[in-house]
Amino acid sequence: MVSFIGAGPGDPELLTIKGKKIIDSADVIIYAGSLVNPQVLAGAKEGAVIYNSATMHLDEVIDVMKDAESKGLKVARVHTGDPAIYGAHREQMDRLDELGIEYEVIPGVSSFLATAAALKKEYTLPGVSQTVILTRMEGRTPMPPKEKLIDLAQHNATMIIFLSVGMLDEMSAILRQAYRPTTPVAVVYKASWEDQKIVVGDLTNIAERVKAAGIHKTALTVVGDFLGDEYELSKLYDKTFTTEFRKGVTD
Numbered sequence: 001m002v003s004f005i006g007a008g009p010g011d012p013e014l015l016t017i018k019g020k021k022i023i024d025s026a027d028v029i030i031y032a033g034s035l036v037n038p039q040v041l042a043g044a045k046e047g048a049v050i051y052n053s054a055t056m057h058l059d060e061v062i063d064v065m066k067d068a069e070s071k072g073l074k075v076a077r078v079h080t081g082d083p084a085i086y087g088a089h090r091e092q093m094d095r096l097d098e099l100g101i102e103y104e105v106i107p108g109v110s111s112f113l114a115t116a117a118a119l120k121k122e123y124t125l126p127g128v129s130q131t132v133i134l135t136r137m138e139g140r141t142p143m144p145p146k147e148k149l150i151d152l153a154q155h156n157a158t159m160i161i162f163l164s165v166g167m168l169d170e171m172s173a174i175l176r177q178a179y180r181p182t183t184p185v186a187v188v189y190k191a192s193w194e195d196q197k198i199v200v201g202d203l204t205n206i207a208e209r210v211k212a213a214g215i216h217k218t219a220l221t222v223v224g225d226f227l228g229d230e231y232e233l234s235k236l237y238d239k240t241f242t243t244e245f246r247k248g249v250t251d
């Protein structure tokens with residue numbers, strides 16, 4: 001059995017109980033060493049064989065899983081955040097299907113959620129934005145033609161940009177064509193880690209501030225007026241509003 005596990009954003013206490021139990025009892029652990037906090041593996045049992053997938057290609061990862069399976073060993077495949085977001089676990093699951101190897105997926109706290117927590121903000125403010133776009137800049141992985149940043153930006157929704165903090169000059173120039181140039185932006189480096197850093201600004205100055213802070217990778221850029229202070233109060237907790245669980249009162 002192979003268990004794909006979302007290791008969470010960094011803080012080892014943000015690993016799910018289920019994920020931790022599997023890691024702590026696994027015979028073989030393959031973890032994404034470039035981003036997974038090694039402390040997540042601190043409870044691994046003695047004798048567990050640990051591989052860092054940063055130096056392995058897909059065939060090598062699958063070979064380790066195949067070999068372990070043939071010996072009846074339990075494999076924990078540990079991805080950063082949640083594997084469903086830029087985790088590249090689909091291609092591994094498809095190979096396991098071909099090989100007839102059983103697997104399960106244990107979700108994790110994605111870095112975009114740890115980022116909101118670090119900022120103490122809500123992505124979906126009434127009257128501001130009710131939509132969250134998770135995307136990235138085009139790098140070596142091309143963007144599908146209908147998902148260019150400039151097209152996604154037209155909605156002025158809350159936007160969360162992964163993998164791209166090294167391209168902030170270009171990113172903010174594109175976003176300025178669709179959002180107000182003074183739209184607030186925050187960059188969170190290593191959300192939930194001990195060396196977490198937060199840089200705030202707007203679309204005109206964020207690139208230079210992030211450069212000055214020496215941030216080049218492992219950061220998320222979040223854009224939108226949800227970072228500001230103007231919004232409507234929610235209907236959910238509006239005292240005059242009747243919900244399934246509560247009758248509204250009149251003032």
Ligand code: SAH
Nearest residue numbers: 081082085086110111162163190191219220
């Ligand atoms: N599956 C992961 C994302 C993997 S892609 C998740 O759910 O979070 C790797 C990118 O995620 C990094 O380039 C960075 O943009 C972002 N990232 C991962 N961990 C982060 C963290 N702790 N703080 C800020 N950004 C992070």
